[in-house]
Amino acid sequence: MNHEEFRKNAHAAVDWVADYLQQIEKYPVKSQVAPKDIYDQIPPSPPGSGEPFEALMSDLDSIIMPGITHWQHPHFHAYFPGNSSYPSVIAEILTAGIGAQCMVWETSPAAAELEERMMEWFKEMMGLPTDWHGVIQDTASTATLTALLTAREWKTDFQSNTKGVTERKLRIYCSTETHSSAEKAVKIAGLGSENLVKIPVDGEMSMVPAALQKAIEADMAMGYTPCMVISAMGTTGTLAFDPTKQIGEICRQYNIWFHVDAAYAGSALVLPELEWLREGLELADSFVFNPHKWLFTNFDCSAYFVKDKEALIKTFEILPEYLKTKTRGQVNDYRDWGIQLGRRFRALKLWFVIRTYGVDHLRSTIRTHIGYGAWLANQIEKDSHFELLTPQKLNMVVFRYSASDKSTEELNTINESILTQINQSGKAYITHTKVNGMYGIRVVLGQTRLEKNHVKNLWGLLVKTSDESSH
Template sequence: MLDNKSFREEAHKLVDWMADFYENIESYPVKSQAKPGEVINQLPVTPPAKGESFDQVFKDFESIILPGMTQWQSPKFHAYFPANSSYPSVLGEMLTTTLGAQCMIWETSPAAAELEELMINWLKPLMNIPEKWTGCIQDTASTATLAAMISAREKKTNWSINQNGFDNQKIRFYCSSETHSSIDKAVKILGTGMENLVKVEVDENLAIIPSALESAIKSDLENGFLPCAVVAAVGTTGTLAIDPISAIGDICQKYNIWLHIDAAYAGTALMLPEYHEMISGIEKADSFVFNPHKWMFTNFDCTVYFIQDEEALIKTFEILPEYLKTSTRGQVKDYRDWGVPLGRRFRALKLWFVIRDFGVEGIQTRLREHISYAQWFADQVNEHPNFEIVIEPKLNVVCFRMITTEQAEKQLDQLNANLVAAINGSGEAYLTHTKVKGKYALRMVIGQTYVQRNHIEESWQLIQTKANALL
């Protein structure tokens, strides 16, 4: 069993290993090559009766666990959206883990609560969030969006459902067919059911058509439904489609409907003044979420949730048992009242480390580099006779596919599925796919913290090599 002396020794070894890992990360397969059951079958079916040496535990980590891990921090990880890390974030996370604080209320760690408040205040002007808004740090965008939808439900029903449960209220939520699946999950958790999530028609850019949204709301009002909230996307998961916030905001204000903006990934781009137009009209919204743990170099999990009406949020989630009453209540922010969980990690520390280490200009430089790499990649695709862009690239995401003149659409879908499998099977890069207007397309996401132009060039060469082999 580790004591302080052996902990110190092993911790020094681990930090050296961590530094070596980042230095040599390109030597690992990007996507784990493990087969189903391969990891668990190498491990004992029962725990040890007596403690084992840390040296043996770590050897098993290196030989069994590590090969079963996909390397999300590889500069050739171009799948999904990134879950980024960075050196200052890792160090901040180490301190958070060491402190081991449960930061549910101000009393349990004043610095945690006040640093969280500071992070919100730092980010608002940088991202062009309205000055009067406030916010907190949640774990994921799924949780933050759920909190927004619950708050919308309660405000719309004068907080009656929290008190009395559903009483034949026919509540409706609205989003586009491109919006993240967390919205579907949220309506299940809310108890309103999938039938009451209205998927609104999108335009050629896969963004919500405001007139279609208003028609859906009018129809629901005529049929006795209660329109409650619209979830608009600033950067959908598939293609980074951006819904027209201002026009949607006008409709929501007209019908007294909550507007929540899901900018989980693309929201980080708001650190760049030239992209503030993405949320033009945000003053008409009620809440907004983005994930520093995606594209802002901060370890998972760290989600920033902004809200216009702080009291509505607190009134929705506040519960005050005797054992949580404190003498400072009303003078400070007790963030346990700002969302679903009571328990809260000290997430603000790693975000503070990142912003201070990079500086605003350093973050902006990295983001602009990523966007420029994506434009370079898109240019290569456009110039190649066997590839095409399937929808206009946005920020640092390019959706493309392999094409041939001889094959029909269904055959092209299978050809591109084979291409993704060949790329990922090589271990040299990792891409995922989406469907764009019915077409199977590959997604090239360029957002890993330390990715450089040469990594994109090498991934493009790999894509061409695997495509040629299929042809």
């Protein structure tokens, strides 16, 4: 493909993306294909000679698109959204075209300095502690692992990177509702999953601080070394909020690294009125949230903050001859701030999104989504056939179809059937959770293109499907 062909084909590709996003509601939200449907349409061997661009686009439509679940569809209410927006897409195109590998300042000074400034913008927008230092990671899972590795080094006087961790029995604490990335991080860090202590939760599925303190003291009595506590600001299952301030005070009392995982709900910190979310954050040693979930920025883009950047850098820095530069110490070489050496130019899409919309519009949209959550919760509470399983929080609602003459097992089967039928219809995509053994439908109302009529349509679909499933 030469320069002129690229120009022509790139225009065609952008037109395709524009048409796709404009007409996205014509697609079933969740892909309806069966396993191997796509695989069997792809030739077992690669072509010997090049094929025309038109053939690629034709096969994109006929082979690939039926196997796509449409995360940008306004009826995507599953998991947490992987949001996008027009300015973010444009920035991704430009990032790919520039093709920079942004491992150190000298490999693209603009990338490093824009990233530094974007993290400062977030601190101002969200009311985060001013003494934190920010860096963009790919995902919250990577950020949690980064925090854990830093905590491990900090707790072992930076000896475990060289001597290993076999002499210290380090313990990590989280609630029973904490994201699975915590257990994965403990395994990768070589601490052993049996040293991840899961703390009980209360009726709202939040970590119980007294139980945490009891577990810490019991471990210390047995010769273990408490290393890190992972607190959730919005769990995946029910959007439960662990009490940040109480947990932070326990960590300070026992000299334990305190990491706050706000992967999804952290974006709501842009709202000044949600002051309760900030309570105790100054006690955190590290914090992560994902703009790629609820701030309209393409995956992947995870904002990670740390109080002690020297501990972070000391954990990860390795300086072979080929990475030595004359600017070292004067600038942020972000390859020392995490696991990856190679780094994408992720700050550009943040810059485009924030400047295009402005802070006021971002806040307004998130307020609107929270209002949609309150509206749906209100419909559920007024309908005798449904019940909330947890208090409605922000823009997520966890509920179930209910009937007094049916057992928990029968209701679990009915609710699973409701969810399956809705997803198979292609009209919406929702996922489930379990709350004290009860099968719950969880709906997240945070998609970029979501409007009130979509929420009303979803409620109508839930009512209609539940009527059919319960008879």
